[in-house]
Amino acid sequence: MITAYHRPQTLDEALTLLTRPNVLPLGGGTLLSKPTAESIEVADLQALGLDTVKKNGNTLELGAALTLQSLLESEHCPPALKSALKLEAPLNIRNSATLAGTLIACDGRSTFASVLLALDAKLTVTSKQNGEETLNIGDLLPLREQVRGKLITKIVIPLTVKLAFDYVSRTPADKPIVCAALAQWNSGRTRLALGGYGKSPILAMDGTEAEGIESAVKNAFHEANDEWASAEYRMDAAATLVKRCLAS
Numbered sequence: 001m002i003t004a005y006h007r008p009q010t011l012d013e014a015l016t017l018l019t020r021p022n023v024l025p026l027g028g029g030t031l032l033s034k035p036t037a038e039s040i041e042v043a044d045l046q047a048l049g050l051d052t053v054k055k056n057g058n059t060l061e062l063g064a065a066l067t068l069q070s071l072l073e074s075e076h077c078p079p080a081l082k083s084a085l086k087l088e089a090p091l092n093i094r095n096s097a098t099l100a101g102t103l104i105a106c107d108g109r110s111t112f113a114s115v116l117l118a119l120d121a122k123l124t125v126t127s128k129q130n131g132e133e134t135l136n137i138g139d140l141l142p143l144r145e146q147v148r149g150k151l152i153t154k155i156v157i158p159l160t161v162k163l164a165f166d167y168v169s170r171t172p173a174d175k176p177i178v179c180a181a182l183a184q185w186n187s188g189r190t191r192l193a194l195g196g197y198g199k200s201p202i203l204a205m206d207g208t209e210a211e212g213i214e215s216a217v218k219n220a221f222h223e224a225n226d227e228w229a230s231a232e233y234r235m236d237a238a239a240t241l242v243k244r245c246l247a248s
């Protein structure tokens, strides 16, 4: 239950509030506003100007409080990321939910987090104690509880990569049973992220070329059994999705 609402006007004010153990950042509030047994206070981020999209050379700098829909509508958003954003949540939620709130709250079925993992997104995490730190998304996802007391302020993704995304789901607009996001740099570096299972998307491969990608898929999903699908199904489906990504 939210017991107090704060609207800090500066980043410093927000970080000071977050030094208190029961204060959490409020992004879109789509998850935080759900009733819980825990008493929390929230620091609303909307006055901090963290909702910008800025192309900076070969990268795109995204404010952490940008909504999913604003990113989807940005002219700079890569088409494959747009497809993933459309699947992340329906329009009404996309209009409120923020990028950072989504990354903190998501599970392995998150298409947005899967694409950001393939892109090796860098996050700026700020706190009173440690100042500004840069985290790779692959380091953040398994340790999200450690972000408590800190604020994600910025997310940076590369623009000069080839990016492909594909998925299998029960209906076209449903969360994926399996999704694959493939990013390839000019150098040949290839990153494959697989989603649709578990607590967060899995980085199946980060190599200097696409060689060995099929065995990477099998290794990543060999225990991926749940109520939606067997590991065998996921391994087969992911192998097909990866072929499609490579072909596109």
Ligand SMILES: Cc1cc2nc3c(=O)[nH]c(=O)nc-3n(C[C@H](O)[C@H](O)[C@H](O)COP(=O)(O)OP(=O)(O)OC[C@H]3O[C@@H](n4cnc5c(N)ncnc54)[C@H](O)[C@@H]3O)c2cc1C
Pocket (backbone or CB within 6 Å): 024, 025, 026, 027, 028, 029, 030, 031, 032, 033, 045, 064, 065, 089, 093, 096, 097, 098, 099, 100, 101, 102, 103, 104, 105, 106, 107, 147, 150, 151, 152, 153
């Ligand atoms: C009815 C309903 C049910 C849902 N159920 C689920 C569910 O069960 N599982 C799920 O994964 N998603 C669920 N969602 C989706 C959830 O709304 C999304 O994950 C959403 O994208 C969260 O974004 P937000 O900006 O609204 O986050 P908020 O609700 O504002 O915050 C979510 C978490 O992120 C933290 N946070 C927000 N911004 C920052 C920041 N800048 N830095 C650090 N931490 C931050 C908050 O403190 C909080 O812990 C549900 C949505 C709805 C409407």
